[in-house]
Structure formats: C-alpha cells, structure tokens
Amino acid sequence: MIEDKNQQKTELSDLGEFGLIDHLTRDFKIKQKSTIKGIGDDAAILSFKNKEIVISTDLLIENVHFDLSYMPLKHLGYKAIIVNLSDVYAMNASATQVTVSIAVSNRFPLEALEELYSGIETAAKIYNIDVIGGDTTSSTTGLIISVTAIGEIKDGDEVYRNGARPNDLLVVSGDLGGAYMGLQVLEREKEVFKVNPNNQPDLDSYTYIIERQLKPEARKDIIKLLKDLDVKPTSMIDISDGLSSEIMHICKQSEVGCDLYENKIPLDPQVISTCEEFNIDSTTIALNGGEDYELLMTVSQKDYSKLKGNPNFTVIGYMKEKAEGMHLVTRSEMKIPLKAQGWKSF
Numbered sequence: 102m103i104e105d106k107n108q109q110k111t112e113l114s115d116l117g118e119f120g121l122i123d124h125l126t127r128d129f130k131i132k133q134k135s136t137i138k139g140i141g142d143d144a145a146i147l148s149f150k151n152k153e154i155v156i157s158t159d160l161l162i163e164n165v166h167f168d169l170s171y172m173p174l175k176h177l178g179y180k181a182i183i184v185n186l187s188d189v190y191a192m193n194a195s196a197t198q199v200t201v202s203i204a205v206s207n208r209f210p211l212e213a214l215e216e217l218y219s220g221i222e223t224a225a226k227i228y229n230i231d232v233i234g235g236d237t238t239s240s241t242t243g244l245i246i247s248v249t250a251i252g253e254i255k256d257g258d259e260v261y262r263n264g265a266r267p268n269d270l271l272v273v274s275g276d277l278g279g280a281y282m283g284l285q286v287l288e289r290e291k292e293v294f295k296v297n298p299n300n301q302p303d304l305d306s307y308t309y310i311i312e313r314q315l316k317p318e319a320r321k322d323i324i325k326l327l328k329d330l331d332v333k334p335t336s337m338i339d340i341s342d343g344l345s346s347e348i349m350h351i352c353k354q355s356e357v358g359c360d361l362y363e364n365k366i367p368l369d370p371q372v373i374s375t376c377e378e379f380n381i382d383s384t385t386i387a388l389n390g391g392e393d394y395e396l397l398m399t400v401s402q403k404d405y406s407k408l409k410g411n412p413n414f415t416v417i418g419y420m421k422e423k424a425e426g427m428h429l430v431t432r433s434e435m436k437i438p439l440k441a442q443g444w445k446s447f
C-alpha cells in the first residue's frame with residue numbers, strides 16, 4: 102500500500118513533452134461516434150448532431166484532494182475520471198469524452214505517470230468514453246490533475262437541482278458513508294506505518310469501504326435504470342460532499358423544504374461496524390462524509406410504484422413547503438434542523 106522505493110525510474114526529461122504525451126496516450130482508442138478528432142492536433146473536434154452538450158470540470162491537487170502515501174496512482178487516475186463522469190450523470194446525461202490535464206513535478210518518473218494513465222484508460226474503457234486531449238506541464242509542488250468531462254443529452258431530458266416540488270419523494274442510490282470510513286481506516290494505517298514500517302496491515306474486514314474510497318464508481322447504471330423504468334426525477338445531484346449539503350443544495354435551488362428520516366438512510370454493514378470501532382455516529386458520517394458519488398434525486402409520488410422494492414433506490418424522505426424548513430427526523434422521532442458541515446477539502 103505504501104510507496105515502493107525500488108521501482109524502475111525513467112526521468113520525464115528523457116522523453117520530452119511530446120514524447121511523453123504520445124507514450125501515455127498511445128493505447129487510447131476512440132469509441133464514440135461523436136468524436137471526430139481526438140488527441141494529436143491543436144484541438145479535438147466533436148459532433149453531436151441534435152443533442153445538447155453537457156460539460157463539467159474538476160481540479161484535483163495533491164495533498165488537498167488526494168494523498169499519494171495511500172492512494173495508488175492507478176486508482177487516482179481512475180478516480181479523477183469517475184468524479185467528473187458522476188457530475189455528467191447527475192444531469193441525467195450520458196458521458197462521451199474527457200480531457201485530462203496534468204502538472205507534474207520532476208519527483209515523478211515516467212513509470213508513475215504510466216500508472217496514472219493506466220487508471221485513466223481503465224475508466225475510459227469501462228465507462229465507454231474517449232480521452233480526446235488535455236495539456237501537460239511541469240509543477241514545482243506536486244501533482245495536479247484537471248479533468249473536463251463532456252456528455253450529451255436529448256433536449257428535455259435534463260434534470261437540474263431546482264426542480265423538486267413539495268411532496269416529492271427524496272431518493273438515494275446505493276449506500277452512504279463508505280468512502281469516508283474507508284479514508285479513516287487508511288489514515289489510521291498510515292500513522293501505524295510511520296511508527297512501524299514493517300507492520301503489514303490486515304484490511305480484510307474493510308475491503309468494501311476502502312474500495313469506496315480508492316476506487317469509487319459513477320452511477321451510469323442508475324441513469325440507464327431510470328430510463329428503463331420511465332422515471333424522470335424532478336431534481337438530481339451527485340453526492341460528493343455528503344448527504345446533508347446535497348439535500349440543502351436541492352432545497353435551496355428548488356425553494357422547498359424536506360424531512361429526511363434517519364432510520365431510512367442506507368448504510369453498508371461495514372460502515373456500521375467501522376463506525377462502532379471508531380466510536381463515531383454512522384448518521385453523522387452519512388450526512389457529512391463525502392465522496393460516495395451516489396445520486397440523490399427527488400421523484401414525483403406518481404412514480405413511486407416504479408421504484409418501490411428496487412434495491413438500487415432507497416426512499417429517505419419527503420420534500421416539504423419551503424416554510425416548513427429542512428429537517429432530520431431522528432430514530433426517536435425528534436425533528437432537528439439539517440446542517441451542512443460538508444466534506445470541505447480546505
């Protein structure tokens with residue numbers, strides 16, 4: 102899990118900028134009809150015919166958004182793509198292309214960037230998207246990655262944050278809190294490793310939550326499932342900062358209130374047991390832990406029968422009139438105002 106000191110090292114300067122880009126992107130294949138020209142010219146060319154175009158960008162900075170002492174570069178490349186695709190899916194769109202820009206210090210050998218790009222390539226393959234360009238430059242401080250994701254959507258299919266109405270169901274995909282608890286376990290092991298580098302951690306009972314942190318997935322499958330079920334959510338957002346702040350985004354933009362039921366929040370058994378071990382309240386983690394990349398949506402009551410019993414969706418509450426406010430209804434049926442602590446990177 103920790104850096105291998107004996108790996109082969111090829112200085113980036115041995116290749117030059119152009120050689121480096123060619124080398125890193127040589128296996129990338131074009132899969133999308135809409136990609137007319139990908140990597141290799143001054144700019145890429147895309148053609149979307151009658152579709153609308155969706156664009157989203159994220160910036161990831163070493164030691165702010167990721168820590169390379171427990172994040173393998175391959176996973177980082179994968180995750181950098183996933184977090185962007187998640188934003189495109191949250192519009193109810195399909196993702197088609199990405200650009201990837203990196204700034205690297207000379208601390209990184211070619212082999213490190215190969216690892217990063219193999220993660221990027223894996224994500225591109227699994228999610229069927231093209232890497233169509235980017236930029237490469239040097240950095241004095243560490244690694245910086247910026248990804249722009251591009252997608253397409255049929256006019257009218259867009260789902261914004263501002264469409265929720267009172268009485269809509271509040272629905273979430275998957276389960277929450279795993280990525281944050283995975284991070285807690287990794288942070289703990291990092292401290293143990295500092296004291297005793299020969300200690301091999303036994304992480305078997307944390308595999309699910311560590312994977313949620315190191316290798317998250319974007320819910321492309323949920324967008325397809327919603328189409329198959331003929332459900333168009335009234336609003337949607339991806340959960341990158343924690344349930345609480347995402348609910349508040351929807352409520353503010355839609356000018357509604359909501360009741361969120363504590364006993365409905367979906368938690369994996371590993372999240373529950375790890376919270377017990379760390380002596381943290383699992384509801385707090387689901388509300389404020391980040392990086393789960395599940396989709397939070399509001400759905401009209403008339404669509405309830407289409408989602409009912411489907412294990413991919415959990416109804417966790419109801420939207421209310423704005424004047425009624427935003428509340429968590431606890432297991433003991435107390436109503437407390439929702440707060441957004443969020444998962445702030447700074």
Ligand code: ADP
Nearest residue numbers: 122140141142143201202203233234235236237
């Ligand atoms: P320019 O000098 O015009 O910016 P570059 O030499 O930076 O051109 O880029 C050449 C080609 O390689 C372009 O198609 C660009 O989009 C692509 N490219 C550059 N850096 C990356 C990267 N890190 N990942 C993917 N493609 C890249």
Ligand code: MG
Nearest residue numbers: 235236237238
């Ligand atoms: Mg350039």
